[in-house]
Each structure stands twice: as structure tokens, then as C-alpha cells.
Amino acid sequence: MEEGGRADDFRYLTGYANPNWTGVYYQFAEYSPDLSVVFLDDALESVCGTGYWILYDATDYDPYSTGITCHFHGVNQCATWDSSCSNVASSLRYAGSPYGLNNDYYNLYEGKSFRGEEFQGDTDAADLGDLDLKISSLMVTGQSGWTFYVGVNFSGPAVCVYADEHVTTDGIHLDYARFFDMSELGLPDNFIRSVERGCLSDRVVGAPPPWR
Template sequence: MTPQVLLLLFLSLTATAHARREPRAWEAQVRCFSSKAQNGEWYDFNEPVPDLASYSFDNTIESATVTGMWIFYEETDYNAFNAGFVYWIHGIDFSTDFDSQYSNTASSLRYAGSAFDLNEDSWTVYTGQGFTEGALFGNTDASTLGRFSGEVSSIIVTGTSDWTFYQGEGFTGSSVCLTPDIHHTSDVRRFDVGIFPTPSDFDLTDNSIRSVRKGCHSQ
């Protein structure tokens, strides 16, 4: 099966993220360490992990090296069933220690953006604030978000394109234009990301977004 077919299959799924198998990333990756300064035991991940205990790495991470946008959650299943800390890191081969309050707390993790192209123009919407709970990925216009319509509480966009999010289906109603405004570059790679963890960050009412269109079309 070609990557394009796999991507279409992924886009067609509307189950919550903790209930489906998400694809391994080709370029986004994270190396997690059990000690600060990238020391101690380590594990590489290039796919969402709803329960780090399955790798014997629960409540263990103190530092990491990331490529792409990676989100770490205090609870399993991306904090879908219990409230907890959320910690995110983005960059290209970027190494950092976790802030002390997040060290040794991560129980699940996942990346944001395309599985196939680090800097593909894309959007990911989440049903919880802070990129928690269910997630839906897209890289094209969506006149409806299906079961996610009216359930969006946070958004991440990647690539070089703006995206316009609408409160009505079919690109209608009040709207906002979101831009990937954080830029990372290396000798051969580029990663652009826009991070909007709460409705106040994208200036629309919580649980009101129902469609999305590529480009900036908002007044």
C-alpha cells in the first residue's frame, strides 16, 4: 500500500486517538532519556504511545531530543480519562531537559503533524485543551469535521500555509486564520509550526469549529 493510500485511510478515521492505531512517522522522532542532559537509559519513538508502561518507560523521562512537534502527557491515553500535566517540545534535533515539574511524569506521548513529511502543510485538532484527548489530522480542506465538529478545543498547524477555521460547516460563519509562526531550520530540513493550546489562543468559542480551509480567508 502506498503512503498516499495510507494517509487517506488515516484521514478517514474519526475515532478518538486513544482508540485507534496511528501511523509511525517517517521523519518526526523523539529519543527519550531517563536522566537529564540526555543521559541514562533511552528509547526512540516515532509513533504515538498511549501507555509508556508498555515500554517500561512510564514516569521515567527527564530529557529528550526531538525532531518535529512532540507532546508528553502525565496520564495514559493522552489525558483522555484523567486530567494531568501536558508538556510539549518542538524543533529539529533539539535536545532539552524537562522542566522540573514535568520530569518523571510522562505516561503517554505523540507527535503532531504529518506521518510522511516533517513540514507538510497540515492541521491537527484536539477535543481537549492542551492537545489532549481525541485528535484528528488533515492536510486538505474539510467542509465538515464529522464527529469532531463542534468538539475542537486546541489546534496545531504545520508547514508553510495558513489555515482558516470556521464555526460553520461548509466554510461558513465566524472564522479565524491560523499561521505556523514558529520556524526551525537545519542544513537540509525545515519545520514550521503554530501552537494554539486553548480557544483563547485562536479567538473562537470553545467547541465551535466545524470546518477548515487551506489559506487565509478570514476577515
């Protein structure tokens, strides 16, 4: 990746129809479940942006596919997709808080590799509503730990997760942890049922960032 784009911490992704950030483009700041709306379905070859963005090879965040997901993560950086991700994206969305780039936040996904419906938030959740017993992957962003329980109301075995990957450019931080399936956390699939802010389990993945 090479530096480029904006000089602040505004989350965005500019998608280009040609390599090396050229050609027809569109700047995304929100979720986009169908790239044909902006005439870029299966057309993106390079991107510039800030934040953690996930691109899917089907509309509506690929709830049923077993194909790949493509990932961009950085602060004011650019990248040209390799052959596996070039001209394949049909939908895209970001992970993290809608209120700030590095705010403490969690995203829980119905499918593996961050596909399908999601349950998200920045506060405790005693249950996961319609996604109860349906979580297959997750991400956390920011500097707080989050504790994920296999029982409702913060009960049962649990694991605490801190961001374990860190990007910094010109003093702007992006901290995140990503788990493409539950086996990476040592949990069975579809077992997470509640979430609590803070590190409240003896099982800990990751650690607070050094600038916390």
C-alpha cells in the same frame, strides 16, 4: 537546548531515563498511548529529537486531566526536562503530518492543551465527524494558511491561521502555530466545525514564513 541527534529531517524522539541524554532509552517515531509498554512510564528525564512532540501525564493522551502537557520542539536538538515535566510522562505523540516533517497539516484536539481525541488532515474538511462542536485546541504545521470556520461546509465566521513559530537547523525547517485553547484565537470553545486550506478570512493570525 543543545544540538544533537540525527543530521536529517526524520521525525523522532529519543526518551532517556536520566538527565543529559543518558540511561535507558527508547526512540519513538509514532504515537505512543501508553509508555508502560516500553517500560518508561513516569520515567523520562531528558529527550533528543526532531519535530513537535507532546508528552502527557496520563495514558491515551490525557483526555480527562487538567494537569500539564510537556512540549519538545526542535530540529536535531536535546533537552533535559525541568522538575514539572521530569518523570511524569505516560503517553506521547507528535503534531504535524505523518508524511513529512514540515508538510502542511492541521491537528484539532478535543481537549485543551492538545489532549484527547483529534481530527487531523492536510485537505479541506466540510465537517469534523465525531468531533463536531468538540474542538478545544489546535496546531498547524508547515507553510500554508488554514481557515477554520464555525459552521459546517466552510460557512460562518472564520479565522485564518499561519505558523507563527519557526525553527531552522542546517536548512531544515519546522514551522508551527499552537493554540492551547480557543480563546487564543478569539473563538468560543467547541465552535470550530470545518477547515479549508488557504487563507480565506479577513481575520489572520500569523504570517507566511519568509522562505515560503
